[in-house]
Amino acid sequence: MKCKFNFHEYNVNWGSSGQAHALRNALNAMYRLDNTEEHVKNYRPQILVLTGNLSERNHLLNFATSITKDSCLLISAEVIVSDNPDSLISTVTDEEAKCTAWLAKNKYRAFFHAVSSASLSDGVRQLLQISGLGKLKPNILLLGFKNNWKTSKLDDIAEYVTTIGLAFDADFGVCVFRCNSENVTDSENVDECKPLMDQANQEEQRQTNNTELKTSINDCQTFTIEMVEDEFKSENEPSNNAKPKKTICQNFSRKNKTFKKCNFYLKKDLFRQKVKHATIDVYWLFDDGGLTLLLPYLLQLPKSYLEGAKLRVFTIANNKELEHQETSMATLLSKFRVGYTEVTAIPNITKKPDQKSLDEFQESISPFLGTAALSESELLAERSRTWRHLRTREFMLANSSDASLIVITMPIPRRRVCSDLLYMIWLDLLTRGMPPVLLVRGNQRSVLTFYT
Amino acid sequence: MKCKFNFHEYNVNWGSSGQAHALRNALNAMYRLDNTEEHVKNYRPQILVLTGNLSERNHLLNFATSITKDSCLLISAEVIVSDNPDSLISTVTDEEAKCTAWLAKNKYRAFFHAVSSASLSDGVRQLLQISGLGKLKPNILLLGFKNNWKTSKLDDIAEYVTTIGLAFDADFGVCVFRCNSENVTDSENVDECKPLMDQANQEEQRQTNNTELKTSINDCQTFTIEMVEDEFKSENEPSNNAKPKKTICQNFSRKNKTFKKCNFYLKKDLFRQKVKHATIDVYWLFDDGGLTLLLPYLLQLPKSYLEGAKLRVFTIANNKELEHQETSMATLLSKFRVGYTEVTAIPNITKKPDQKSLDEFQESISPFLGTAALSESELLAERSRTWRHLRTREFMLANSSDASLIVITMPIPRRRVCSDLLYMIWLDLLTRGMPPVLLVRGNQRSVLTFYT
Numbered sequence: 001m002k003c004k005f006n007f008h009e010y011n012v013n014w015g016s017s018g019q020a021h022a023l024r025n026a027l028n029a030m031y032r033l034d035n036t037e038e039h040v041k042n043y044r045p046q047i048l049v050l051t052g053n054l055s056e057r058n059h060l061l062n063f064a065t066s067i068t069k070d071s072c073l074l075i076s077a078e079v080i081v082s083d084n085p086d087s088l089i090s091t092v093t094d095e096e097a098k099c100t101a102w103l104a105k106n107k108y109r110a111f112f113h114a115v116s117s118a119s120l121s122d123g124v125r126q127l128l129q130i131s132g133l134g135k136l137k138p139n140i141l142l143l144g145f146k147n148n149w150k151t152s153k154l155d156d157i158a159e160y161v162t163t164i165g166l167a168f169d170a171d172f173g174v175c176v177f178r179c180n181s182e183n184v185t186d187s188e189n190v191d192e193c194k195p196l197m198d199q200a201n202q203e204e205q206r207q208t209n210n211t212e213l214k215t216s217i218n219d220c221q222t223f224t225i226e227m228v229e230d231e232f233k234s235e236n237e238p239s240n241n242a243k244p245k246k247t248i249c250q251n252f253s254r255k256n257k258t259f260k261k262c263n264f265y266l267k268k269d270l271f272r273q274k275v276k277h278a279t280i281d282v283y284w285l286f287d288d289g290g291l292t293l294l295l296p297y298l299l300q301l302p303k304s305y306l307e308g309a310k311l312r313v314f315t316i317a318n319n320k321e322l323e324h325q326e327t328s329m330a331t332l333l334s335k336f337r338v339g340y341t342e343v344t345a346i347p348n349i350t351k352k353p354d355q356k357s358l359d360e361f362q363e364s365i366s367p368f369l370g371t372a373a374l375s376e377s378e379l380l381a382e383r384s385r386t387w388r389h390l391r392t393r394e395f396m397l398a399n400s401s402d403a404s405l406i407v408i409t410m411p412i413p414r415r416r417v418c419s420d421l422l423y424m425i426w427l428d429l430l431t432r433g434m435p436p437v438l439l440v441r442g443n444q445r446s447v448l449t450f451y452t
Numbered sequence: 453m454k455c456k457f458n459f460h461e462y463n464v465n466w467g468s469s470g471q472a473h474a475l476r477n478a479l480n481a482m483y484r485l486d487n488t489e490e491h492v493k494n495y496r497p498q499i500l501v502l503t504g505n506l507s508e509r510n511h512l513l514n515f516a517t518s519i520t521k522d523s524c525l526l527i528s529a530e531v532i533v534s535d536n537p538d539s540l541i542s543t544v545t546d547e548e549a550k551c552t553a554w555l556a557k558n559k560y561r562a563f564f565h566a567v568s569s570a571s572l573s574d575g576v577r578q579l580l581q582i583s584g585l586g587k588l589k590p591n592i593l594l595l596g597f598k599n600n601w602k603t604s605k606l607d608d609i610a611e612y613v614t615t616i617g618l619a620f621d622a623d624f625g626v627c628v629f630r631c632n633s634e635n636v637t638d639s640e641n642v643d644e645c646k647p648l649m650d651q652a653n654q655e656e657q658r659q660t661n662n663t664e665l666k667t668s669i670n671d672c673q674t675f676t677i678e679m680v681e682d683e684f685k686s687e688n689e690p691s692n693n694a695k696p697k698k699t700i701c702q703n704f705s706r707k708n709k710t711f712k713k714c715n716f717y718l719k720k721d722l723f724r725q726k727v728k729h730a731t732i733d734v735y736w737l738f739d740d741g742g743l744t745l746l747l748p749y750l751l752q753l754p755k756s757y758l759e760g761a762k763l764r765v766f767t768i769a770n771n772k773e774l775e776h777q778e779t780s781m782a783t784l785l786s787k788f789r790v791g792y793t794e795v796t797a798i799p800n801i802t803k804k805p806d807q808k809s810l811d812e813f814q815e816s817i818s819p820f821l822g823t824a825a826l827s828e829s830e831l832l833a834e835r836s837r838t839w840r841h842l843r844t845r846e847f848m849l850a851n852s853s854d855a856s857l858i859v860i861t862m863p864i865p866r867r868r869v870c871s872d873l874l875y876m877i878w879l880d881l882l883t884r885g886m887p888p889v890l891l892v893r894g895n896q897r898s899v900l901t902f903y904t
Binding site: 013014015018019020022023024025026027028029030031032033034035036037039040041042044071072073075085086089090092093100104109111113114115116117121122125126127128129130131132133134135136162166169170171449451 | 465466467470471472474475476477478479480481482483484485486487488489490491492493494496523524525527537538541542544545552556561563565566567568569573574577578579580581582583584585586587588614618621622623901903
């Protein structure tokens with residue numbers, strides 16, 4: 001009697017030498033990389049993206065993937081804030097394993113780090129210092145816009161702005177992405193969506209398993225997490241309940257035993273599905289080494305949700321040399337081999353903004369005026385900058401309302417000169433009520449070169 | 453006229469495509485590794501070693517290299533403690549660049565991480581959580597023994613023990629190495645040698661450059677750093693001034709503006725030069741997954757400073773089944789394919805220790821007795837464990853005084869049961885006045901297998 005044994009029938013991990021070689025190869029490749037010198041031609045955007053728990057919120061990761069295209073380093077990270085971070089060390093290990101499995105299952109080429117820390121900025125500092133290995137180290141921090149800043153405590157805003165400042169200190173380029181999509185609501189922000197919502201997930205999974213309900217890609221899923229916080233019990237009610245399929249209520253404790261109201265909607269594969277006939281509007285306002293130009297260029301290359309998008313470049317010019325500025329920018333872009341459709345110079349950037357803009361601005365800062373957070377004297381001292389941002393906003397609203405994405409140079413937070421709140425207001429000015437906006441600021445390192 | 457251009461004459465970085473490929477290869481290899489499953493056969497000791505600044509103290513790194521042999525991951529790390537860790541972010545970047553360059557120059561295959569944090573344990577927690585990338589992640593924490601524990605504040609001891617506990621919580625194996633060499637003095641410890649001593653280095657370099665003095669490998673370099681601390685002005689005077697070549701005095705500020713007296717000696721290439729006819733004594737007292745056995749096995753393989761060493765294995769046995777225990781251990785070792793010279797079972801481990809040992813123990817704890825740190829009731833409650841460690845110590849002194857290295861299973865810190873000070877005393881008992889000792893404790897993960 002012949003006995004046939006089919007090796008491939010059994011899904012068993014035999015501990016093959018191939019696995020051992022994979023480790024050896026990875027290690028050797030890493031050491032070899034460490035011995036190469038850096039050069040502008042070999043610059044790659046390597047992104048550290050603060051996504052929080054991936055199974056709940058992955059649009060930032062989707063967006064980052066369009067830039068890294070599986071051929072640059074992408075690290076997705078979650079900061080779990082706790083008064084006693086030491087006690088969360090095994091939770092963090094579990095979370096990391098879970099999200100790494102999620103990445104593999106959903107075919108993302110990215111690594112995941114979870115970290116417990118006493119505060120958001122503390123956790124991000126750790127990530128900036130330690131994440132990556134050797135030369136395979138991130139050089140860009142990508143984080144979501146703090147949409148709930150108006151209802152946040154000043155400390156939270158300070159944390160957020162400190163985080164951005166730390167990234168600059170650590171020689172990172174910084175990107176802040178404001179989704180402005182109806183499918184991600186007001187409370188979508190780095191800080192709020194951190195808590196582990198396993199219960200909600202399990203509930204969802206159970207329902208899905210039981211009814212074998214397949215949600216179509218374009219459908220929305222709504223999670224409403226009920227929490228209590230005195231200051232905004234009714235303010236933050238969901239106003240745009242786009243097709244809620246199921247609602248899951250859950251109470252969970254947060255840092256310092258405070259509870260918050262948080263609603264968010266996830267559109268599956270947001271920023272993963274390709275957009276046809278897209279336009280990317282680039283506002284290259286300051287020279288930051290070229291990152292503001294490189295990222296939109298990469299976004300319109302293949303393997304991006306904006307593949308084949310038109311690139312329109314806007315730059316600042318003195319009124320007199322408007323045409324000259326446009327020509328020289330066009331020449332520069334050609335030298336950089338960046339294809340573009342249009343080059344426009346923004347005139348009169350230092351002019352006084354329209355009365356309508358000024359009124360709108362006054363209205364938006366009115367809740368803070370007179371408080372210690374925002375003094376009249378500071379507003380006066382920074383008036384020229386505020387006006388400049390207002391003028392830019394006017395120009396963006398007039399020209400880029402129909403763009404698929406706006407990429408704009410981000411102002412730098414200047415500690416001790418400009419308060420965290422005013423900086424947050426500026427970021428809001430440059431992003432509110434527009435298509436998705438990516439604020440970008442390189443760390444002055446050249447990322448573009450004339451030479452092939 | 454012919455013009456000859458020799459490409460290789462110029463040491464210019466052209467930004468070659470080879471460099472770009474190195475990055476791509478490393479990234480691809482890393483992602484491929486991430487998709488392999490883990491298996492005991494593919495277990496590799498991947499070490500995170502707390503070395504501090506490498507140019508001052510590299511014997512721990514040398515020792516770790518003997519285990520990883522350039523074919524496993526080795527990450528050397530420095531924790532820079534500061535009350536305002538955010539402000540040190542650029543210092544840390546510089547330090548990392550400097551030490552990475554040092555590693556390359558001295559031909560170590562290792563990565564370096566520097567991190568600023570509010571405390572040692574905080575910094576180590578960050579390293580445990582974030583260091584490494586994907587599956588290329590350390591699984592063993594190696595740290596130096598806190599030689600100055602007797603003169604340290606209780607808080608410092610608590611920090612040290614917490615650090616060890618955190619590593620266990622994070623599912624790491626833990627190794628504590630006590631050098632016991634005359635060439636590294638009393639104050640050699642993780643905490644003390646962190647401060648950046650660039651000035652001392654520069655001074656040294658200047659002298660070396662000026663006189664072109666080449667220090668031979670076996671020579672010692674002495675740095676005496678003058679600091680002031682009231683509690684031990686004269687206690688800690690160097691007693692073994694082994695061949696001091698030059699003395700550099702320097703004052704520098706420390707955390708909380710306290711100053712300490714710290715003397716240390718560096719023997720260049722300590723634990724890098726091969727030892728002939730070496731013996732490694734292994735005390736495998738508890739089953740920890742096999743790490744206590746795997747590390748000495750690796751240490752006697754080629755590419756180690758103890759290459760070809762004899763392995764003597766000691767284990768605990770009930771008196772009656774002494775021979776049986778020895779035979780079964782020998783069988784087990786053969787199954788694991790670990791070559792050994794001798795297997796000895798330790799008899800009567802629970803017996804009362806000699807009066808001499810007890811007296812010595814009483815003397816060593818006398819400074820703490822009666823204080824809040826060490827109560828009589830705790831000593832009584834933990835008496836059986838203390839006796840056990842004393843008995844082990846007696847056996848080690850009797851049998852292993854001439855060994856080149858002792859590897860012994862480390863007790864686990866049990867918070868809320870055993871105080872940090874008593875735990876420190878135990879570690880001291882198992883390591884004082886002996887050849888170099890490596891305390892090892894695996895995280896229960898099997899690292900040895902019968903199957904080839």
